[in-house]
Amino acid sequence: MKEKVNAIIELLKQRYSDAPCALHYKADYELMIAVRLSAQCTDARVNLVTPGLFAAYPTLEAMANADISDVENHVHSCGFYKHKARDIVLACQMLLSDFGGKVPGTMEELLRLPGVGRKTANLLLGDLYGVPGSIVCDTHCMRICERLGLSKGRDPEKVERQLRAILPPEESSDFCHRIVLYGREICTARNPKCDQCELAPFCTEINKSQGSSD
Ligand code: SF4
Structure with a gap:
């Protein structure tokens, strides 16, 4: 699992060098x-x-x-x-x-x-x-992590605990931001673009998710 998690983190970093929060703010x-x-x-x-x-x-x-x-x-x-x-x-x-x-x-x-x-x-x-171990468990995170076999279910608190157990604490916040970007661009709720997905080798649901709802 550790190798798989690290590989997924690296692939997400390659696609998204920055991991910005999507919300705009100054203060x-x-x-x-x-x-x-x-x-x-x-x-x-x-x-x-x-x-x-x-x-x-x-x-x-x-x-x-x-x-x-x-x-x-x-x-x-x-x-x-x-x-x-x-x-x-x-x-x-x-x-x-x-x-x-x-x-x-x-x-x-x-x-x-x-x-x-x-x-x-x-x-x-x-x-x-910058608190290590911060896990933002939103709908993208729960959907994609379940597809990748990193977590189970859609209860945010349970998924947060599952991910905290496997993600390196210093990577967790950026991982969640990148997963949101990936969920919007590639691993969408309906009709995910599995043919463009670099995470496909780790996916337990490849091609099963076509047409699924969220
Ligand atoms: S293979 Fe498809 S369902 Fe699996 S993670 Fe990639 S885009 Fe999502």
Whole structure:
């Protein structure tokens, strides 16, 4: 398994030399907001919405004092806009009241923030703090890792544990970013491009996934 994991990591690195977060942000709290908006929404949609939101509320203090109904208007197209707008404002208020205006750097603290679950917390730990072992278990990650025989099932917490047991901790955050890119480009949910897939030698589902849903 170790050799297989390392080979997959290297092949992904060859395809994607960088492993950028797909969400656009400048400040740490902006990433927290963008990740909250990305739930059940595409990163591309979030990146269209956040410039207007961040321009309207250009500081953490401004966001914490924002009128929730106005934030709802900004984020409406991301879906679940009422929950997202409320979480964004309340989380920004908590950053100021409890964390000195910084996104905290531990899982325990992050999970106290409204709207922040393990997926968001892992992404923030990996991207803001470079914490080894951060695993962002999104739909691309679970689908592709299952196809590659690295994990089983679609329960994010279980898959996170399975991947933590086999991925080198220092590689895990970048691995997850690259897997998302691969999931968009090659190993798509429906009709994956198996004929263009360099990971095919490791795949347990090659050619079985044509037409599958996610
Ligand atoms: S062979 Fe096909 S299903 Fe398997 S990892 Fe590659 S693209 Fe995905």
